[in-house]
Amino acid sequence: MTARVLLTGASSLLGAGVARALHGRGDEVVVLQRRPAAVAAELGLREVLGDVTDAAAVADAAAGVDAVVHVAGRVGVVGSREQFHDTNVVGTRTVLDAARVAGAGRFVFVSSPSVAHAGAALSGCDAEPADPRRAHGHYSRSKAAAELDVLAADAPGFATIAVRPHLIWGPGDTQLVGRIVDRARSGRLALVGGGRALIDTTYVDNAVDAVVAALDRADRGHGQAFVVSNGEPRPVAELVERICRAQGEAPPRRSVPRSVAWAGGAVAEAVWRVARRSDDPPMTRFLATQLATAHWFDQRRVRDVLGWEPRVSLDEGFARLAAAGSGAEIFSSEERTPGFSAGNP
């Protein structure tokens, strides 16, 4: 049985993938984001332009849908607490309200593992509850608050579920692959703490599958949050090296101690704030910690409850990345606004 689904944030890598997957199986997809999304034109989807905090636009887009997949969010480190709060907390409440008014029965929220990460190494942990007080940075705190709202809204007839994909990457990815390649090209790429930390990543197609699985299994997994990854954690250095190789760039040879990176991040954040720059600083305290601390996750519960498994292995993913061609083409076709993208920084 086909469904009518509202998808927010369709111009992001994950959003576009979800749009294609749902459309491809015959669901009727309505997309909502601020600027026209390439995927909407490509698939001929109904598109509503507007901000997720714009109740009228959201209500318009949500009219008559059976389910909502809420991907849109503000990511990165640039912006004030209020800006993150507006888009991620107020925006999510707006979409939740519209979904309930429209009579949707299922609500999938794309969240981030950082909502429960206070900075310590995470080795094989399951999804802990989101914690806005202990999470680091405006992004994680606002996503944590939003996730709590979403899961609290879970009720009979309105199944809500949160999916936290960890470090999405793939051809066309501006966040992880794009930044690494950018820096490699300009000779500014260095590892933190030797790149020893073991981290999970998620090939974009697997994240798409997981979101679709959450939508389909919302009856089983409702009220819960799930971390999603490839289940193949690797040291940061290896991931960076393989991304570089897949993109024809030389892997980094330099490494800076974690403390230096952290201090550098603090300086960069201050400079960027003073200069009111809207791009991301090259290093942030959050990033320094993320790059130097293990974070990989127990995937047993998510696989059991959602009946989902990653289809694309790391090896296959890197092969596809290489086959997709050099980074230059990828980035020219993708808009790089700091405001809307999927997943996590």
Add this chain to the structure above:
Amino acid sequence: MSLPPPGLAGLEARWSREVSATDTAGHLRTWHVLDSHVGLADDAPEPVGTLLCVHGNPSWSYLWRRLVAAPPEGWRVVAVDHLDMGFSDRTGTVRPLAQRIDDLDTLTDALGLTGPGSSGWVVPVAHDWGGPIALGWSLRHVDRLAGVVLSNTAVHQPEEATAPTVIRAARLPGVLPTMTSRTRMFIRSALFLSRPIPPREVRDGYYAPYADTSRRHAIQDFVADIPLEDGAISAEPLDAIADGLGALADVPVLLAWGPRDPVFSDLYLRDLLGRMPHADVHRYERSSHFVPEDAPTYAADVARWVRTRSLRADAATPRREAPTSAATERPLWAGISERAADPAAADRAAVTDLGPDGVTATVTWAELDRRTAEIAAGLASIGVTPGTRVALLVPPGADLTAALYGLWRASAVAVVVDAGLGVRGMRTALRSAGPAYVLGVAKGLAAAKVMATGAEPIAVGPLSATARKALGVRWSLAELERRGAEAPAPAAPTGDAPAVVAFTSGATGPAKGVLYLHRQLQAQREALAALYAITPDDRLVAAFGPFALFGAALGIPSAVPDMDLTSPRTLTARALGDAAAAVDATLVFASPAALTNLVATASDVSAPGAAALARVRLLLSTGAPVPAELLHDARRLLPAAEAHAPYGMTEVLPVADIDLAGLDDAGLGNGVCVGRPVPGVELAIAPLDVEGVAGAPAEPEPEVTGEVCVRADHVKERYDRLWVTDDAATPGPGWHRTGDVGHVDADGRLWFEGRLLHVVVTAQGPVTPVGIERRVEGLPGVARAAAVGVGPAGTAQVVVVVETLGDGSGRGLAPATLRDAVRRVVAEGEPKAEVAAVLTIDRLPVDIRHNSKIDRVAVGRWAQRVLDGRRPGRP
């Protein structure tokens, strides 16, 4: 009385109950007890029996809360607070031991456990000074006892032990009230004896009933009641209990002991064991005085014991049965006596000692036979009775051989502690076995004294008068032999008498004592002789510790090369050749680490040595898996020798055997091929489930990985003073769970895949390390590899840690080429595993004894730190 305040950690209010009983003076007293059955419906089934928990001083029923929370299935647990203690009545009287036993009697009558019309079984469970009270009570109700469980208690002050310092200090004039009742100091210092020290909320639990001086009087009275002097009021009652314990001969007893207790040390355990030799013992190596508090598994272990060993045990299968085939009745020293009685052999060398310049001493069969007989009689003459434990700290050679077989002829139990355990391991081992005597060379005796084993020293070899005095030596081995020449021979042991306590290598946790009976060692001797067709015409060179002693048992001449047997890497080709020449050897027993150095020093062998080695017919390598290439290399020195590698462990050897051709034929597989089970050995595999837990042993199915289980006449009797460990390792009568994992292939060959403890439990299921390591070790530039897990069991990631040849690449992530090569070879073979990361290290930690068993637990912790991004340090 009052009730415990709500909210004490681990205590549930519903367990508390008031019981009123009239004491022997006619006063009605109200007791506080914890009762697991309070509030149970009236039609609940009768309990199988009751665990009556009796605390000591300073403590209260809180000590037993974990047992009350989880009683043995079907059992009831009642934990009492003595009068004037815990939340029972404050009587304003002083209640010495005899009174407290009467008090407990009135309470159990009131509880309906004893007295007119009562029935049902009781297991008293007691700690500290609760021990004498519970035992005094037990002696009045022997017919009701289903068992007795005691922890860190005493009924007698052993002569060797000075009274516990803390107790003496507490009893100094003027100190007692300050320490015990005016302040909380006594409770506090007792709690801080705990290992680990309990968290604050638990300490608060112990303080709860003792808030002020008026509530602490009995703490003072208890300390004052300890009869340290003759004529003390409780001296006579305590002696009566001590002397009466023979009445418990038919009652199962468990001594659950915390050896780190500075108050009730192992000497008190030995005293209790002397009075109740039938007791099961479990020493919690890491625990101190408050065993029920310190040992995390205490409640579960007591439950296990009650259900398998008490007189009300579950329909129990007998854990032991008579040997399946009759062991020979040839005593262990028969080889010596028979050769001594043979005129053609009597004056030939039995044991040859070698130094750097060749032969230093020999002892003939006739001399050895005479010496062992005299040592036996000499030991008996100074009071060494059957079952007495005697530690041997003597290097291999004629003296050690004479001493060991002399001990056996005296029915004493040899405690064999080798320096390969390291100083700490030796100390742990000696203290756990608790020998009454230690027989050693000067260095060994000095070490034993430092280790404070409390054993009486007997000197072997020369000792200066000063050293003799300093070490407190009363006897030397030579003096025992002189005495023995005049003394009657002691009775020979039966096959069921304990013969030896040996120790595991401690590669996976503290070394465990392993106890063998005479018949089991006899069976081992026969198994080895049959397996390798050993006849009186053979001559042995042993470069591997345990086998140095086997020559005499087999009745064949033996020699130990000039080497440090505890450090196998010290074996040189010259030393082995010289030893082989000295005895014209036909057999060479060595370990892989020794063979490695043998091959490395091959060019140094002397001409007569080389000629002698060329006549050796059998080369055995044991102690750890041996690579085929190493045996090939070693055979260049011993070209006529058939090379064999027996597989086994301290608990049972041999289990299986493989020769060099078999090793070559087996090639690479999932693990190391250790060959087929030897005759007389029954093999079972306990398959691993997805969580890496070994199930029930079953007939081996091809390629199914599980824990290797063995039954044979030469399996150990039990782990020594580790009742719980032994019970868990004994899945059925005569069976032993080896802790090794492996599988049997379609040809019936056994493959060793690693230790159960080292299995990496991934989300896809368990992954064993050895198959992975062998493939990686085949890569160029790799010296050794360890496959370990990071992350929690069930979702762990496999990490390969590589020790590289030469300079190596330091500690950290492996270079991409090595990493990719490791992944490639792992992907090609069994077991299937996804490798999350490859790390390099300058040196992998190995055990001292074999110099080859990698401490994968330490490596795993190190890898976890590296990959967490923490400061890694060294493994």
